[in-house]
Amino acid sequence: MAPAERPKPRFRKIQSFDTDYAPCNITQYVSERSGMQVIIADRQGPKVNGYFTLATEIFDDSGAPHTLEHLVFMGSKNYQYKGLLDKLSSRAYSGTNAWTATDHTAYTLESAGWDGFAQILPVYLEHVILPVITDEACTTEVHHIDGEGNDAGVVYSEMQAVQSRSGEIADLAAKRLLYPENVGFRYETGGMTDALRNLTIDRIRDFHRAMYQPRNLAVIIVGETNHDNLLEILDEFEESIKDDIPALDAEFKRPWIDSAQPPALKETKMTTVEFPESDESVGEVLVGWFGPNCTDALATSALNVLQTYLCGSSVSVLENILVEREELASSVACWWESRPNSVIYFQPTGVATEKLESVYKRMIELLKDVVSKPFDMDYMRSCIQRERRQVKFQAESSESFFSNNLIMDYLFGDRNGETLRDMKTLDEYDTLEKWTDEQWRAFTSKWIVDAPHVAVLAKPSEALATKLKTDEEKRLAARKEKLGPDGLAKLAKKLEEAKAKNDLPIPAEVIDRWPVPGTESIHFIESETARSGKARSLGVQDNKTQKIIDGASQGQLPLFIQFESVPSNFVHMSIYLGTAQIPTAVKPLLPIFSDNFFNTPIMRDGAKVDFEQVVMELEEETISYGLRSTKDMGDPDSITIQFQIEPEKYASIIRWVRTMMFDSVFDVQRLKAGVQKQLADIPEMKRDGRSMSSEVSMAFHTKKESYSASKRALVRAVYLRRIKKLLETDPDEVVSWFEQIRKSLFTFDNMRVLVTADVGKLADPVAAWDVLGDALGPVREVAPIIKPHNHLTSEGLAPGSVGAVIVPMTTVDSSYSVSTTKGITSFEDPRLPAILVAIGYLEAVEGPLWNAVRGQGMAYGVYFGRDLDSGLLQFKVYRSPDASKAVAAAHDAIRRIAEAEVPIDRHLKEGAISQVVVVFADEQSTMASAASQNFVLGVVRGVPLDWHKKIMRSVRDVTDDEIRAVLKSLVLPVFEAGKSNVVVTCAPILEENIEKAFKENGYKTQVQPLAHFHDDYGLKPKDGEEEEEEEEEDDEEDGSGDEYTDESDSD
Template sequence: MVSSTNFEEVVAVDAPHYGTKVTKYRSKVTGLSAVVVDLTVPVVHGYFAVATEIHNDSGCPHTLEHLIFLGSEKYPYKGVLDTLANRAFAQGTNAWTDTDNTVYTIETVGQDGFLRILPVFVDHVLYPTLTDAGCYTEVYHVNGEGEDAGVVYSEMQGRENTPGDLMDLASRRLLFPEGNGYRSETGGLMAALRQLSVQEIRDYHASYYVPQNLSLIITGNVDHNALLETLQNTVEQTIIEKGAPDLSTWQRPWVDSPAPLPLVESKTATVEFPEEDESMGELMISWLGPSCNDNLTCTALDILGNYLTESVSILEKEFVEIEDPLATDISFYTSDSTTSVISLYFSSVPTEALENVEKRLHELLQELAGTGFDLERVHMFIERDRLKTLDACETSPHYAFSTPAITDSIYGSPSGETLTDGMNDLKYYDVVRTWSSADWISLLKKWLIDNHHVSILGKPSAGLVKKLETEEKERKDKRRQELGESGLKELEERLEEAKETNEAEIPKGVIESFRIPNVEGIKFIEVDTARAGIADSKGFDNEVQKHVNADGSGDLPIWIQFDHIKSEFVTISLYFSTTNIPARLRPYISIFLDSFFMNPLYLPDGTELSFEEVVQALDADTVEYGAWLGVGGGWNEIACVRMKVESKKYEKAIAWLKDLWTCAKMDEERIGIAVSKSQNDMPQQKRDGSKVSWAALQMLQMDAEKSTARAANILTQDKFLDALEEKMEEDEGMEAVLKDVEELRTLLFRGENLRVHVVGDVLRLEKPSSAWVKFEIPSGSKGVLPVPLSRDNLTEQGKNPKGSATVVALPSIESSYSVHVTKSDVHFTHPNLAALQVLFTYLDTMEGILWKYIRGSGLAYGADLRIEPESGFLYFSIYRSPDASKAWTRAYEIVQEFKDGKIELTQTMLDSAKSSVVFNYVSGEGTPASKGAQSFVNQVLREESKDRVKEMLKKVQAVTLDDLKGPAMDYLMQLFDVKRSDTVAVSSPAKAKDLEQAFAKVGFNVAAHTLDDFE
């Protein structure tokens, strides 16, 4: 402990089940709190939580989430925080705003950079500049064309009229009374943001951004004494100089506010959302629940929610797993608040059935109260939830521990009692395990039957699409008319002045004085690799390989890689090449994988298991399971089937995987349900502008005859599913479809297609390799097929982009999105890969050049450069923009200035970019589980060593300014060359014509499309 400090230890919590310790400190002078979660991992996470309560829709909490990054009193320069963070082995900073809190985050490799950036970050949070110019560009302004803009405004423009946001706000308006903060749209409604003043924001900050309302939650490997010394000597000293707060008069947000009264009646409301396709709606039912500090009741409600919605539950069987599904998914969740909100959400409900589904739900709850609970199923859910909690602490430890700490900072007791309780939550599983059926009925009645509810029926409306377009156009036209040319010119000049003020150069000395940590000090997670079967095990001389060899599996005709980590669980991944699947069968892949674990089994001994029995047994034996296309964000021509179990169930997992492949059979009922669910989900999928832009691009890039990824694309599936439904209406057609699915299964399940990856405590497994002897798989060769790559399945346009621009009108969105692509020869071992990564990071990192001139100017919420060595594509994408063509044009100008030397390349920024690349690499292997998964990706898919990250860091550190000006710059210019790149842009119909004209003007060959045009 530091010899002299204002910080006192409030509580130290041992969490033996998780193998960690949690310690809370608080300053007796300023009230500033710090919570440290000790984790043995290479990355340190900081979550700086401010409890925020507001009683209007102005969006003040959200605006501050953005504005604090524009400079502080000690560091009065926009972007200095992110610029320095990039030199701390971080990749900038981040933040989020919830209804009751705003949390500022940073992740650094190691504690050195973290402890140096911490005082800078706290200074920004507590003492931001909050200038007029910053508010003008970042929150809201009108540009020189009379259009609404601003980063915050653009973000909310993309959110405000989505089904989820509309329904959530409507629900909270009915759940909570006037004057209660939970009613507010803390993101800010567009109409309110247009009226918000900078003084209102300053006043709000002065009220809530005070040290006693700030909690610094730190997860990772941090020396407590070093942390306390930093807090005492730097952070605390600054606060005291400003004037220590009077802690005796402090009123805590939420905790000291009046609690809402119970509802006196149930309420139902209909909310329309803009959508041309009026076939599918959404349904949300909510109840006021217990306090988030009532951990026992909250745990029980989580179990109840699983019982109702998972593993072929009563709700799944009634609404989802039926011939004509009344929902594609049902989710149950509770909020963390003084009075929590319990919600059931039904996705993709046929619009005409919304009222009936809502009514039938309440009938089913009453029926369950009458029949009672199946305690065997209840206990299965309790055990599975317990295992998932333990697993989360291995796979996502920062999130798993920061979440209860953030909640405690807002609602917890000052003594640390609630923090102690929250960190030892496993004990509540033991309590609810003793409950009788009557206890569960009592819980159900208290919270979901006798408790009044609010039901929100979300209905799609084509009329609302037109109404919003008309209102927006009329408002803009009126404004332009009122302002006239001179008024618009004044607005443009004001915007340029604000930008100039914001972009005051950060003194070189400020940046250079922030020393970059030493790469040599990074503590990497190590894994040991072994192989068995037909996989080449040469060169793996370690204890794990000896253990596998000693198991003696003989001539095992399967390719297997083991990666040994410390874990209570083992993950088995089966990776199948889809290369040999004929084109006519490829579109079935989505239905096949989506329903892989949900088919009846016909076992060799004559036992038959219904799909319900299969799912229930799987849930009892596993922690998680799933099937999908793609590996680690790439390799989309590979199908993955994965199962995670406790280590002691390793052999049982192998048996399950064998039976699911060889004994399952999709029948008429299951294929019908699978097709209907996928069809019903399509309208929701096609409302996502970003998803549609990438899907449309893939349709142009990938060869329909060769690419399974293209066959699984939502635009392919949309038409395929409709045709399939029509085909299945005839007996012959149904028979042909079932035959096709079984043929797909047979063609996939072959030894030459399969690579097996096992991650876990391999030394604990008694039979790591011989357990696979019973996993009999047909094989036509003694080896495995090469890893399939996207670059081998391209169309002529994909191979050679030549300046096409496809503009897609999407009625459900108000913002615009675009993706721009060029084809390169860059691959994983390409000599210019490191330089290109550094160059792209130099440009698009937080407070990099693109960030400043695009996001900082309100042209888009996000603008990102991306390298995809697996396909050879280089991408530039624009996310949630008022006008994607303007954002692209500005990016094009910036890149040209960069190439011509008008924007200077500096050593300082190069060092910062390299630091961010270091974080990117190390954070990707930030836990033992992720390191184990990456071992397969590195050694098998990339064909490099398991220590690829260490090798790449050496190459990154060697990149010079001259390297950025060489071939790497050529690749960048190619991406912005109209003759050598292609574009897909998605926007509302009202803006589509403007995008078409703008992209045509700069030289693209433009084609206008709707989603129906894609084949």
């Protein structure tokens, strides 16, 4: 008997269309039995990214939406094992993650290739729709009180770390002013700590029951998708859950759309809030208006263009006056948030505390002035055209462009697909190009100038920092006294029982039901390499692109140029420059030089052209441009000048390169403005515990001559203050230092060029560079790229003598740490495959470190540094209630594996090997990144272009003994006194216990204020002019034992 014919999947295609501005097809389906939507953006590349999105609305600060983002991963109805989803994903070349926004929760599945994605999809969706929400999972993931009476839990620790940040406080204050209590946008969906302490499991379950229904779920996929296979999988999934979900005709209110909408603001409201900070010099201003419906494509595109016109660059009105001319702020940020009534925000940053109100009023005054007279319609048209170019560019090059737009449309658009069709074209920009001055002024008046708004002035307060610390100490002391030893012992037992229940081992036969997929469906983007000039010394290939380059005019200048040919509509141009030749004494000026590079006057035909004109001309000819560090290319000590342009602008932009290198003018007023902007940003940077722990660690391990050391905030905090005074007293000397930097950077032997394009479309790809000619100086061999390990100090070459350094910071509620030991120095080190697998094994979701640290509520995350050839191996703790405990737990877990007390899990190892493939897919996820990776391999690292293919083969052969060997020889020393150094930034209340713990583990210890690590690079104040100011700062920091925090490794 023939098998019964499989019924057709019950998904109806709503629509399918190609976008006319990027190679992408968008298809929308809906399930006729559950209401689930499926929206696919088909585009080529190795990555398939899923965003399983639920509209989530709540009317309190309990944090229930955020807790589900974590609890979903703890097991589901048919897969009742914590960690199963992530173990399966890692073996299937995939990774999972999630985020909670005010209006939605999105669960992500990023896969290399369709086969891995398809294997994990139904298991993942069951976790989302039918999770097992247990008391034990809530204990560890949400909130618990540990055996010492302290609050912990993954969600609690995460929110504790951000709740006192200035930006969070200002944002919440603005929400409270904009929205009444019956509107969900008013609330902190991440959860306030006092509410999280009282959140019940029943409240979480009720929220899941209400919101996590298939008819409130969109399966959004971006990447190469097998539609028939997808619909079959989803049909089978729906069949498996049909008895567990509400009927499609049951009552259901669509979040945000069927809910109460916020009333219009009747009047402008202003409030002042405080945030804890010992440096009371700089605060924040946040101003918000209600805007148009986010699904109105014309109005929101007009809003994007208007924000570009008002504060998109140094020539736009608000930036030009508030930042460049009046030096009242370091920048003016602007954005809008997608909602049925969108919210338009303007935020002057780096504002002196005493000027917060006056800067806010000045900004409002400037906005009124804008509409009181005609717009600069030439500049407005330039903004419209540039905005359109940027949208096209993002659609081709950004992985998030389509997902962001599809999520927004699902949340707030028409479910029948009407609003989604707006993504087919960019016709709205044609309409905007026809708008008159009167229309633009009317639009600006309607939404901003004539509309009431809310304003939040956020002031730093040392008194509040002290009060919060004291109140927290009293609260915890009272709790401990109330609980007593018996109560604390019961809590400790409850926690251990919860951990034991959560961490039940997954039987091997369960995981083996899913085989490791093949790699056939992973379609890597191929970029064809060609070289000219001095780059030919690296070797040339026999391919079509090399023939095009060889057949083109070679010109007079044998510049080092590598071409990468991809089928792109755009040109990515990078001029790669080493910084080694810059004298160390002036190297801290390089961040100012970088900011000033495109924002400075030039000489043209003997006449000076103002910087505003320069910026306007550059914006007309480019999609984007900038100068930044090459840290993400594996070289922290070089910089790159970058342009994204259309092919017909190729020769013109090369002429601009010459102009900005050699015809620019170091204008004293521009330099003053640049210094003032960066000084205003320093306090904010010094509030970040994560980045400060890295900066202090760098002070011990990295030579001052390196760019990465010289650009630290802890250097600029002092150096730039003295430069500011020198620009008043001896500007010629400062200008001469900038000239030194120019002469050091722009030489023939210090320049390498990367051009990524459809090379056949370029006119004169090589000879066009002749315009640089004699200005670059004599033709010489190109200077070698200095490897990171050559910048290590004697301590960096053999860490261990410093010990543990604890830096208390009032702006931090938790702790961060960086542990450093000796590492490898080459990507061709024979141990590298074993290191990659070993670290991947340790860091796996639901792997050894996850279970030992995050799963125990000891930190939000722990991980190893990724600079594998730096000569250092670093272990980092992120957002921990006590970093010393997180380090100790990680040490014990790794030691037990290294010493074979714990066997190496075969499935985790398979996952670690698969994740190496995922990393390479990530590095080549777009045409530009695939091309850049060829440059990184061949030029920066000096390894063959097929290096990653060799590594992918090698990691499959790594043995368990090789993993244990590298754990013993390379990884365990990072936890051992005498072989490693540790830097911890922490809340002052944690300082004593953390120092005690490291001392007990054999480390020498010292406690220092952040100011102890300031470095002036030998630039001393003249005639004692700065002593008083510095003494005040030192007294303040020594007295409070505080300091500053934040997370970026800034360029």
